[in-house]
């Protein structure tokens with residue numbers, strides 16, 4: 001392993017100062033379930049100055065604000081989310097999605113912020129290959145085995161899929177995030193936080209957070225009456241793998257009429273993929289038995305699978321059909 005230094009600030013401001021001092025060599029350390037694997041695998045972009053934010057106690061909470069929104073500190077463990085009575089009552093789809101992330105042991109260590117900002121799990125990157133994302137000049141995923149960890153919706157330099165489930169499940173609720181920066185707090189939508197592979201501080205990453213910024217809070221608006229939501233996930237091993245394809249969806253329903261829709265695919269693109277074509281198709285339609293087949297026929301028409309991952313698109317369409325069928329039932 002590389003030689004590393006660990007810092008334990010007691011406030012977000014102090015953490016930002018340390019991160020700023022060490023530049024792109026520094027990184028935030030919370031649950032460690034992603035970061036420690038990157039260090040162990042000697043990835044070039046793994047930080048050597050770790051700023052441990054676990055002792056900053058105002059980053060771990062789940063609470064309701066004065067407007068009825070639910071606010072979650074980003075150092076909150078996934079297991080806290082999975083067990084929260086408030087979240088189970090208000091956003092059962094989110095709790096279901098978090099319960100399908102990894103194993104109980106890892107959920108007990110992983111934080112919400114870590115899940116949102118985790119590095120991709122492309123086997124070439126994690127194996128230490130010198131690819132674009134690891135400081136090299138080639139993408140092995142585009143030309144090698146791309147059956148699981150790679151995009152079926154095209155890419156730029158890096159073809160790895162965005163691996164997290166929490167962002168995919170939060171977008172249908174129009175969740176927003178707060179980012180502490182050296183010049184104050186910034187607020188972003190979840191989609192703005194994870195727009196897919198881009199160059200930040202000289203590194204390719206899936207999110208926009210700079211080396212001296214800290215994700216502090218996720219804010220989920222209070223759902224309106226009539227909101228129905230579902231989460232579907234397919235994975236190679238049913239107990240704890242990343243999604244080979246997933247779908248998070250919400251429908252704002254009045255009677256049987258769909259007033260609004262959010263349709264977000266996970267595991268098939270470099271970001272949680274909002275499928276606007278299907279959302280627009282669903283708006284104004286009545287929930288019916290035929291709707292699922294009609295929606296599938298207009299979904300993902302711009303797919304661009306690689307040599308070995310076209311089945312991801314079939315799986316994603318199957319999830320759309322099963323999600324819509326579920327939400328169409330009277331008890332959804």
Ligand code: SF4
Pocket residue numbers: 120122123124125131132133134138139140141142150157158159160
């Ligand atoms: S998909 Fe991304 S992480 Fe994987 S080999 Fe290509 S550049 Fe590297």
